[in-house]
Amino acid sequence: MTARTVLKNEWRLLMADRPLKIALGLFVVLLGYALTNGVVWLRFQERTVEATTSGNVERASALRQELEAIEAGGQPSSPFADPRSPRVLGGPSGSHTAVLAPGPLTALAIGQSDLLPYYYDVNIYTNEASFHQNGEVENPLNLMVGRFDLAFAVVYLLPLLVLALSFNVLSEEREQGTLALTLSQPVSARSVVTVKLAFRALVVAAIVLGVSLLGALATGGFGSPGRILLWSVTVVAYALFWFALAAWVNALGRSSAWNATVLVGAWLVLVVVLPAAINAAAGLLHPLPSRVEMVTAQREASNDAVNRRSELLARYLEDHPEMAEGVVADEPGLGALSWAATDAVNGRLEEVAAEHDARRAEQTALVRRYRFLSPALLAQEALLDAAGTGDARFADFQSQVRAFAERWREFFVPAIMADEQMNAGVLADVPTFSLADGDSADLTRRATAPLAVLAGLLALIGAAAGVGLGRVRGAD
Amino acid sequence: MIHHIVRKEFADMIRDGRFRWSAILVGSLLLVSLAHGWVQARKASQELTAAQATAREHWETQGEKNPHSAAHYGVYAFKPRLALSFVDEGVDPFTGTSVWLEAHRQNDFLLRPAQDATAAQRIGALTAAQVLQHLVPLLIILLTFGAFASERERGTLRQLLATGVGWRELALGKALGASGALALLLVPAAVAGAAALVVASPAPTASPLARGAVLAGAYLAYFVVFLALSLAVSARARSSRTALVFLLAVWVVNGLVAPRVAVDLSKRVYATPSAFEFARTVEREMADGVEDIAPPDRDESTKRLLAEYGVERVEDLPINAVGVYLQESEEFSNRIFDRNYGALWDAFRRQGILQEALAAAAPSIAVRTLSMGLAGTDVEQHRHFAEAAETYRRDLMRQMNGDMTENSLTGDFSYAAGAELWESVPPLEYEAPPLGWVLGNRILSLAVLGAWLAGAVLLASAQVRRAEVA
Numbered sequence: 001m002t003a004r005t006v007l008k009n010e011w012r013l014l015m016a017d018r019p020l021k022i023a024l025g026l027f028v029v030l031l032g033y034a035l036t037n038g039v040v041w042l043r044f045q046e047r048t049v050e051a052t053t054s055g056n057v058e059r060a061s062a063l064r065q066e067l068e069a070i071e072a073g074g075q076p077s078s079p080f081a082d083p084r085s086p087r088v089l090g091g092p093s094g095s096h097t098a099v100l101a102p103g104p105l106t107a108l109a110i111g112q113s114d115l116l117p118y119y120y121d122v123n124i125y126t127n128e129a130s131f132h133q134n135g136e137v138e139n140p141l142n143l144m145v146g147r148f149d150l151a152f153a154v155v156y157l158l159p160l161l162v163l164a165l166s167f168n169v170l171s172e173e174r175e176q177g178t179l180a181l182t183l184s185q186p187v188s189a190r191s192v193v194t195v196k197l198a199f200r201a202l203v204v205a206a207i208v209l210g211v212s213l214l215g216a217l218a219t220g221g222f223g224s225p226g227r228i229l230l231w232s233v234t235v236v237a238y239a240l241f242w243f244a245l246a247a248w249v250n251a252l253g254r255s256s257a258w259n260a261t262v263l264v265g266a267w268l269v270l271v272v273v274l275p276a277a278i279n280a281a282a283g284l285l286h287p288l289p290s291r292v293e294m295v296t297a298q299r300e301a302s303n304d305a306v307n308r309r310s311e312l313l314a315r316y317l318e319d320h321p322e323m324a325e326g327v328v329a330d331e332p333g334l335g336a337l338s339w340a341a342t343d344a345v346n347g348r349l350e351e352v353a354a355e356h357d358a359r360r361a362e363q364t365a366l367v368r369r370y371r372f373l374s375p376a377l378l379a380q381e382a383l384l385d386a387a388g389t390g391d392a393r394f395a396d397f398q399s400q401v402r403a404f405a406e407r408w409r410e411f412f413v414p415a416i417m418a419d420e421q422m423n424a425g426v427l428a429d430v431p432t433f434s435l436a437d438g439d440s441a442d443l444t445r446r447a448t449a450p451l452a453v454l455a456g457l458l459a460l461i462g463a464a465a466g467v468g469l470g471r472v473r474g475a476d
Numbered sequence: 477m478i479h480h481i482v483r484k485e486f487a488d489m490i491r492d493g494r495f496r497w498s499a500i501l502v503g504s505l506l507l508v509s510l511a512h513g514w515v516q517a518r519k520a521s522q523e524l525t526a527a528q529a530t531a532r533e534h535w536e537t538q539g540e541k542n543p544h545s546a547a548h549y550g551v552y553a554f555k556p557r558l559a560l561s562f563v564d565e566g567v568d569p570f571t572g573t574s575v576w577l578e579a580h581r582q583n584d585f586l587l588r589p590a591q592d593a594t595a596a597q598r599i600g601a602l603t604a605a606q607v608l609q610h611l612v613p614l615l616i617i618l619l620t621f622g623a624f625a626s627e628r629e630r631g632t633l634r635q636l637l638a639t640g641v642g643w644r645e646l647a648l649g650k651a652l653g654a655s656g657a658l659a660l661l662l663v664p665a666a667v668a669g670a671a672a673l674v675v676a677s678p679a680p681t682a683s684p685l686a687r688g689a690v691l692a693g694a695y696l697a698y699f700v701v702f703l704a705l706s707l708a709v710s711a712r713a714r715s716s717r718t719a720l721v722f723l724l725a726v727w728v729v730n731g732l733v734a735p736r737v738a739v740d741l742s743k744r745v746y747a748t749p750s751a752f753e754f755a756r757t758v759e760r761e762m763a764d765g766v767e768d769i770a771p772p773d774r775d776e777s778t779k780r781l782l783a784e785y786g787v788e789r790v791e792d793l794p795i796n797a798v799g800v801y802l803q804e805s806e807e808f809s810n811r812i813f814d815r816n817y818g819a820l821w822d823a824f825r826r827q828g829i830l831q832e833a834l835a836a837a838a839p840s841i842a843v844r845t846l847s848m849g850l851a852g853t854d855v856e857q858h859r860h861f862a863e864a865a866e867t868y869r870r871d872l873m874r875q876m877n878g879d880m881t882e883n884s885l886t887g888d889f890s891y892a893a894g895a896e897l898w899e900s901v902p903p904l905e906y907e908a909p910p911l912g913w914v915l916g917n918r919i920l921s922l923a924v925l926g927a928w929l930a931g932a933v934l935l936a937s938a939q940v941r942r943a944e945v946a
Contacts, residue, residue: 030733037740048750112595115570115588119752132586137751139824140567141831141855142743143590146598148736155599156732257717264724272600272610277505280512280602290520291587292527295552295574299534364594377596384595391595 006187006195014203020165024207027161031211034150038107041147042219045102045113048136052097052119060427063094067424084421087124087338089430090412095123098404098433100397103388104224105231107215109151111389114138118397122433124412126405127346128353129298131398132291150212151383154235155376156271158208159242163263165200166246168256169193170472175256189472193250193465197243208235226440230386230447237454238379242267244461251468274374282367294356301348339416371450375457378450385446388437392446400435407431478649481641485653489619495657498618502611503661509604510665513562514672524554524573532903540892542884544802547876550578553865553904555585558852559677559684560691563669564605566853569593575862577869579876580806582813585862604669605847608695609840610731612662613702617723619657620706623650624943625716634945647711647940651703658699666692686911691850697929698843704932711936711943734838741834742827748820761812769811772804790886799881806873813866821859828855835924842925849918852908856917860909868904875901 014020063083066076076082083089099119106113117135120126146152170193173179182192209232215221216228245266249259371377384390408431415422489495531552538549554574561568572585590597600606627633636646673684706723713719749757765771778790778797785793828845835842848854884891915922 033737040744044750048752051750051752051756112598115590115598134572134584134586134588135591135751137748137754137820139743139748139827139855140570140858141824141828142739143570144567145735145739148733148740152736157728160728257720260717260721268614273501273505275596276600276602276606279597279600280509283516284512287516287519288589288592290523291589291592292523292554292573295587296527296530299531299552303534303538360592367594367596371596376599380595380599 006192007199010196010199023161023164024203027157028207028211030157031150031153031208034148034153035107035211035215037147038110038149038215039219041110041114041149042102042107045106045118045136048119049099049101052099056097056432059094059096060430063089064424064427067422067427071423084423086412086415086420086422089422089426090124090408090416092121092123092125094430095121096408096430096433098122098401098435100394100435101437103393104227105216105219105221105387106389107219107221108149108212108231109384109387109389110147110149111151111384111387112391112394113389114147115143116391116394118394120401122401122405122408124409124416125342126408128349130405131353131401150215151380151387154208154238154383155380158204158235158239159267159271162200162204162239162242163246163260163267165204166197166243167249167259167263169196169200169246170250170469171254171256171259174253183473188470190466190469193247193469197247201239201243204239205236208239224388226443227386227388230443231383233451234379234382234386234447234454237451237458238375241375241454241458241461244458244465247465248461248468251465251472253472270374271376275377278370278373278377279367282363282370286363286366288360288363291356294352297352298349301352302345339413372453375454378454382447382450382454385443393437397435401433404431404433478645478652481646481649482652482656485650486656489653489657490660495615495619498615499657499661502607502615503665505602505611506604506607506661506665507668509602509607510562510669510672513565513603516565517557517559517562521557524556527552527574528554528556528904535901536895536898538898540894542889542891543876543880543893543897544579544799546893546898547579547873550576550869551872551904552576553868555858555861556906556908558857558908559673560687560851561853562672563603563688563691564847564851564853565601565603566605566848566851567855567858568853569597569601571855571858575865577865577872579802579873580809582810582817582866582869585858604665605844605851609698609843609847612658612695612699613731613840614727616654616658616699616702617706617720617727619654620650620703621710621720621723622716623654623707624711624940625713625719628945629716637945643940643943644937647707647936651707654703662699683911687850687852687914690911690915691847694843694846694850694925697925698839701839701925701928701932704929704936708932708936708939711939730838730840734834735831735841735844738831738834738838738841739827742830745830746823746826748823748827754816754820758812758816761816762809765808766812766815769808769815772801772808774801777801777804793886795886796881796884796888796891797886799877799879799884803874803877803881806870806877810870824855824859829920832918832920832924835921836927839925839928842921842928845921846918846925849914849921850911852914857909857914861906864906865904872901 066083070076070082070084076084081088081093083094088094097119102113102118103109103111114136115138117131117133120130120133168175170179170189173182173192179189183189212231212235213228221228246259246263249262249266252259254262368381371381381390385392411429411431414420531554535546535549535551538546541549552574555571557568569590570588573587573589575585576583624633627636637643641649670685670688673688677684705726706719709723710716710719713722760766761769763771777800781793781795781797781800782788782790785795787793790797831841832845835845845854849856879893879897880891883893
């Protein structure tokens with residue numbers, strides 16, 4: 001009896017097993033549904049990204065027109081929104097929206113993209129407080145429950161399918177009395193189980209990777225082959241982990257019912273209970289610093305700066321320039337005075353934020369260590385990273401925006417301090433944001449640890465299963 | 477007779493190692509999550525109270541300035557925690573905790589705790605509510621899937637019935653036996669929870685015990701649904717294995733699949749705008765007005781004042797025309813905000829209602845909704861606070877602009893008010909909605925859970941009556 005015979009036999013059995021065919025069909029339908037959800041979300045984000053890009057172009061061209069009209073002898077539309085002033089050209093009305101394009105495989109994993117902001121309006125007033133934004137408009141209830149995307153289906157439902165396909169791979173033969181007959185052929189239990197599970201793994205992988213690749217194909221994800229590879233490797237490793245677990249449990253030689261109970265229990269503990277327990281333990285041992293204290297610190301920083309600023313009038317004019325028609329619109333040095341205060345607040349905010357971020361980074365590093373306890377958490381992180389919707393990509397985007405805001409200030413602030421006027425000629429030199437999307441080396445580096453641990457678990461359990469199956473005799 | 481059955485079932489269960497270990501696991505997770513929630517809630521509550529006090533102090537000690545400058549300076553409001561939030565944190569990690577109340581703008585609530593956490597926290601937060609909604613039903617299934625099916629497989633069902641005990645008694649006895657075993661873990665948790673509320677409430681709330689009692693009732697009903705379903709399936713199933721597989725499938729759909737599908741469906745049916753569109757719409761309407769809401773005209777406003785006071789020149793007005801105009805723009809922008817935020821909140825509410833209706837397919841959605849409602853951590857109660865904060869903002873702005881109007885003249889930028897005015901503004905005192913309000917919002921979930929309860933019990937009695945002996 002060869003592997004081919006077993007395979008052929010397995011295929012016939014699968015085709016004859018109605019409940020199994022229904023389960024597989026249902027899984028395909030669920031995956032398809034998950035994929036459409038992801039695609040709808042991706043399109044939604046793409047429309048926003050497009051709108052921000054065209055907003056940038058519109059703002060720039062409106063400013064250009066107005067500047068050119070003024071140079072041709074016209075008047076600014078309002079003396080307080082004179083685009084020649086660097087505080088206007090580099091301020092909110094001239095701001096540039098820095099945007100993070102959706103992750104290349106967003107259609108496969110919505111991840112954090114419904115929670116974290118993916119665009120910021122950058123101008124000279126951008127500071128640490130500007131990063132306190134809500135991101136996309138979303139019902140908090142929906143954020144709490146989460147979405148039905150492919151990543152969810154892989155992390156939660158794929159193991160259940162794997163277990164349904166393999167919990168009785170050996171015990172059934174024993175219960176039907178065919179095990180002795182099979183093992184009377186020149187094959188070992190180990191090779192029979194391996195071939196049977198390999199066949200099932202091929203079916204499962206073909207389905208999941210087929211739907212994933214279809215999703216990537218439909219949404220242009222093929223531009224990032226590295227990400228697709230990481231996604232596929234994670235899916236396969238995670239599925240194999242569950243197959244190996246099933247093989248090991250089968251090797252213990254108990255009944256199919258016992259196998260089913262133990263494997264479902266393992267699923268519950270590894271996928272449902274452990275992630276929750278890990279999160280709770282991490283939260284207790286390493287509580288996140290509160291942002292609430294930051295609000296107070298910010299407020300005090302600005303109060304302090306404001307108190308050091310001179311004159312009620314200057315403050316009032318800044319709040320309401322339009323109320324001060326003809327009063328002191330062109331008072332020399334006002335820009336510099338005001339910028340000094342802004343700069344002082346920014347400096348203090350940076351200190352407060354740096355302190356908070358340091359504590360948060362420490363907490364996150366500790367919490368992330370615990371994920372090695374749960375293959376579900378490992379798989380989730382690797383899948384989101386592959387999709388470009390994990391925490392890392394958003395953090396990287398934020399630091400790029402921070403650097404961009406710095407460049408923006410470097411461009412405009414000297415003119416503010418010198419009370420210079422700007423003209424249409426400078427528009428071409430105004431900085432624009434272009435995302436340097438994390439290179440694949442970075443992605444590989446981040447994915448190495450979770451994948452290595454997953455592979456290690458797989459090897460360990462696979463070895464245990466191999467040893468156990470080696471002991472199985474047909475006549476027991 | 478029945479007490480013999482109850483005693484036997486109860487003794488069987490607590491002697492069964494599998495039950496003992498799963499019960500210890502679930503019980504300790506429940507107690508740990510309650511303790512964790514309580515500690516977090518108290519810490520958060522203390523922080524928020526302190527921050528609110530500091531915000532008030534900032535407001536009162538802002539120094540002398542024009543009232544409208546003070547309006548721009550504004551004040552921060554922090555969303556208070558309610559006592560029962562330690563049982564169910566609900567949507568709180570996904571709503572902001574603080575809002576800046578300033579002139580001209582209704583700001584969003586910022587600082588969502590979930591934004592600071594990692595993605596891992598989104599696939600499993602351990603709260604008492606999660607344990608009660610997901611793990612306890614699982615324990616019920618493990619306890620009872622074999623109630624009839626295993627006895628039938630072993631042939632003891634026939635013996636039992638030969639003693640003259642009726643099906644109904646048998647079923648009731650098994651249900652009570654399992655309940656007794658579950659009570660061993662749920663009663664201490666409930667007592668601990670109630671004690672935590674009474675002895676050292678993590679946050680001050682009106683009538684926490686009444687809310688807590690209804691909350692306990694809702695969970696009890698949910699557990700009975702699972703108990704009855706499990707007994708019904710066990711009575712009907714050909715083998716205990718079939719019963720277990722079917723019940724686990726129900727559990728996965730109920731807790732994992734259905735809630736997410738409900739979210740996606742509700743989003744498709746009641747779409748919300750993107751943050752970008754929303755901001756753009758508000759900006760456009762603030763600039764140009766919309767429909768019958770027109771931006772105030774400053775010249776018109778001045779003309780009307782001149783006519784009202786019978787004077788020729790703005791300088792002769794006994795009041796500050798700018799203050800009047802500022803308040804008019806405030807009223808205008810309020811209508812724009814009401815229109816846009818109102819539509820957004822209403823879309824959220826419709827999404828929530830659709831999900832509540834889909835609880836007809838998964839009771840976990842109904843109990844989740846009731847649990848968050850009673851804990852004070854649902855979207856409706858977030859909106860309740862957001863609206864209270866916005867009302868406070870509008871009163872504050874009216875007071876500031878009014879003071880400027882009355883106490884300074886048009887064009888007079890030197891007028892400055894002081895601590896007396898700031899202190900005359902009452903602090904934001906938020907009162908959480910009463911229990912009746914919460915339940916009134918949640919009639920649909922109450923009805924769906926009630927229907928599940930009635931349906932499951934009827935199904936169980938029908939299946940038990942028709943069950944086969946062997």
